[in-house]
Amino acid sequence: MPLTTYEQVRPWARSIKARTGIGPKAGVMPPWYVEHNIGIQQYKNDPSLSELEIALIAQWADSGAPLGDKADLPPAREFADDKKWIIGTPDPIVKLPEITVKAAAPDWWGEIPPPPVGLTEDRYVAALEIKGFNDVPSGGSGRATVGGRYVFHHMIWSTDKGGGEGVNTPWPVHEVGRNADTFDPRAGRLLRTGSNIVTDSVHLHSNGRDTKGHLEIGFKLHPKDYKPTLRPSASRGLGKGVDISIRPMEANQ
Ligand code: HEM
Structure with missing residues (x-):
């Protein structure tokens, strides 16, 4: 379901309260399963909600999910033109x-x-x-x-x-x-x-x-004279490759 306007969001209020509040585990919204007490915590583009945000959403749902003052509405989000190449004009x-x-x-x-x-x-x-x-x-x-x-x-x-x-x-x-x-x-x-x-x-x-x-x-x-200094990954999943090491036989990483 789209969640971009109040009218779209309103019918989902109870479900949104439930889904935002069940983390960190599969099914939490927005999806982010990283435990908050173990291992690396600083990630780029972490979309997870703070305790305060989760509590605010719950309180809003419990108060009947009101629209509030229309004057406080943020401007509608503008999405990028999907015809535009994010990496700049590619060739070929x-x-x-x-x-x-x-x-x-x-x-x-x-x-x-x-x-x-x-x-x-x-x-x-x-x-x-x-x-x-x-x-x-x-x-x-x-x-x-x-x-x-x-x-x-x-x-x-x-x-x-x-x-x-x-x-x-x-x-x-x-x-x-x-x-x-x-x-x-x-x-x-x-x-x-x-x-x-x-x-x-x-x-x-x-x-x-x-x-x-x-x-x-x-x-x-890359320019014609470019030469790699590292062996490229052959991974299909991750263009950037993975640089996280998990050590064996060690808890709480
Ligand atoms: C704060 C932001 C978000 C909210 C409030 C939210 C809310 C919800 C809710 C209420 C459901 C359950 C729908 C149902 O009961 O049928 C749901 C399911 C789902 N959402 Fe989100 N969502 C959020 C962000 C996202 C994002 C960013 C993604 C994808 C990257 C996503 C992917 C999904 C998927 C795949 C499901 C169905 C799978 C499942 O039930 O676990 N959601 N979401």
């Missing part, structure tokens, strides 16, 4: 094949034809962003969720030179709503000339409306 942008997903189509997993990346020389990648484009009107397909706008649920993919050379580079998985990935500046990942985008795991999910759409992969390249 690889357009994947156009696919039609029928309104009542069951979910589909499979391969799509492998488009060429089109580079004329090997280059290192600084950042990567994937966007879904389709013919859904800006009002959406009728479903008020992110899934009401996009039909590509996810894609697990690599770049591959083909021809039996066995040079296959995995890249971070595409998921609907996923942000761009910026690689560690010391560890750019190599995008080879003559490679294609290959995937055997595209998951299509109908949004309830006949929809024609495609994905575009935007690569932001």
